[in-house]
Every structure is written in C-alpha cells, then in structure tokens.
Amino acid sequence: MNAGFAHVGVSTHDMEATIAFYCQVLGCRRVGDERIEIGKGGVIRQVSIDVGDGQYFVFMEAKGVDGIRGDYDTSINRSLGVPPGMYHYALRVASMSELTATAEAIARHGIDVSEVTDLGNAKAVFLQDPNGLQLELSVKIRDFDESDIGRITKAEVADSA
The missing domain is CATH 3.10.180.10 (2,3-Dihydroxybiphenyl 1,2-Dioxygenase, domain 1)
Known part of the structure; x- marks a missing residue:
C-alpha cells in the first residue's frame, strides 16, 4: 500500500479565518463543507480544502460537543x-x-x-x-x-x- 495520503484532519476554532487563509491567501479550493450534528448535542463543521493531487486538509470546528473543550490549543x-x-x-x-x-x-x-x-x-x-x-x-x-x-x-x- 503506497498510494499517498487522502487527507490530513486538523481542527480549528475559527473556520472562516481558516477558509480565508487557505483559499484566498494560498489559492486552494474548498470542496466540501458539512455540518455534522452530534447525537448527544453540539455540532462539528467539517470543511475539506483541496491542496492538489487528490489530497486534502479536512478542518473540523466543534461547537458544544460534550468531551471537546472549547479552549484547546x-x-x-x-x-x-x-x-x-x-x-x-x-x-x-x-x-x-x-x-x-x-x-x-x-x-x-x-x-x-x-x-x-x-x-x-x-x-x-x-x-x-x-x-x-x-x-x-x-x-x-x-x-x-x-x-x-x-x-x-x-x-x-x-x-x-
């Protein structure tokens, strides 16, 4: 198995600033933007940014999700x-x-x-x-x-x- 990587998942507290940086500053393209509703409450917004060659950064922003602190680094x-x-x-x-x-x-x-x-x-x-x-x-x-x-x-x- 050596076909490269599909995506790297990382988190953000400011999705709009993240999208602006990767799309407007670096020239990447947002290809996915999903709202995931968590069963026990809260939501995770998941945005996929195309960085080329079929590879993506997937940014996740959690709001009100039990077990995910709002102030993590x-x-x-x-x-x-x-x-x-x-x-x-x-x-x-x-x-x-x-x-x-x-x-x-x-x-x-x-x-x-x-x-x-x-x-x-x-x-x-x-x-x-x-x-x-x-x-x-x-x-x-x-x-x-x-x-x-x-x-x-x-x-x-x-x-x-």
Missing part, C-alpha cells in the same frame, strides 16, 4: 511544548520561481514567512496558518539519493511558542 506544537517545526505540513510548489512568488504574495497579506531554506533535496519557506499550524511550502530540487542516508547537517531550533 489547535497548534499541536505549542500544546505539546515542542518547537514550531516538530509537527508541520509541507505543501509542494512546482518551481523555485513559484516558491518565491508565493512567499511574496503571502507576506503581502501580513503573514510572516521565513527566508528560503535549503533542505538539500528541496528548498522551502515556513509560515503559520491561523490555527498556529506550521506550514512548509517546498520545491523539489532533486530526488533523494544515497548521499541523503546518514547525512549530517547543522541547524538552529526555534524557541517553543
């Missing part, structure tokens, strides 16, 4: 007390020029975007979505090869948020 990393990049999602872009143009467009929306980082086989920028989730936009520079096995690099770890 949606950022994953912060709630676990680890640096921002430990849990992150990478979205592929087609070229270096697209990476640069996309990063500049995102920055024009007032969103902090990192400088381009060389990852060896890819170049990437990093940013956070409205839920505090770390995103990577990445362009493949080369295929992985034997030089990537056992490779040693140096880096700094961001402070935990």
Whole structure:
C-alpha cells in the first residue's frame, strides 16, 4: 500500500479565518463543507480544502460537543511544548520561481514567512496558518539519493511558542 495520503484532519476554532487563509491567501479550493450534528448535542463543521493531487486538509470546528473543550490549543506544537517545526505540513510548489512568488504574495497579506531554506533535496519557506499550524511550502530540487542516508547537517531550533 503506497498510494499517498487522502487527507490530513486538523481542527480549528475559527473556520472562516481558516477558509480565508487557505483559499484566498494560498489559492486552494474548498470542496466540501458539512455540518455534522452530534447525537448527544453540539455540532462539528467539517470543511475539506483541496491542496492538489487528490489530497486534502479536512478542518473540523466543534461547537458544544460534550468531551471537546472549547479552549484547546489547535497548534499541536505549542500544546505539546515542542518547537514550531516538530509537527508541520509541507505543501509542494512546482518551481523555485513559484516558491518565491508565493512567499511574496503571502507576506503581502501580513503573514510572516521565513527566508528560503535549503533542505538539500528541496528548498522551502515556513509560515503559520491561523490555527498556529506550521506550514512548509517546498520545491523539489532533486530526488533523494544515497548521499541523503546518514547525512549530517547543522541547524538552529526555534524557541517553543
């Protein structure tokens, strides 16, 4: 079994800000928007965002659902007390020029975007979505090869948020 992934499910407390970010800022498309009524009370709104190649982010926003606190931390990393990049999602872009143009467009929306980082086989920028989730936009520079096995690099770890 190796057909890729179908979706990643994550949560939000602000669905409208999440939709605006992924659709208006990143240019993705909302393809599903469902209201799930929970038997014991409350609702979960589930929105599917197409990120390309038949893959989706599925965002869930719970309101009044027993057993789901209204104040949990949606950022994953912060709630676990680890640096921002430990849990992150990478979205592929087609070229270096697209990476640069996309990063500049995102920055024009007032969103902090990192400088381009060389990852060896890819170049990437990093940013956070409205839920505090770390995103990577990445362009493949080369295929992985034997030089990537056992490779040693140096880096700094961001402070935990």
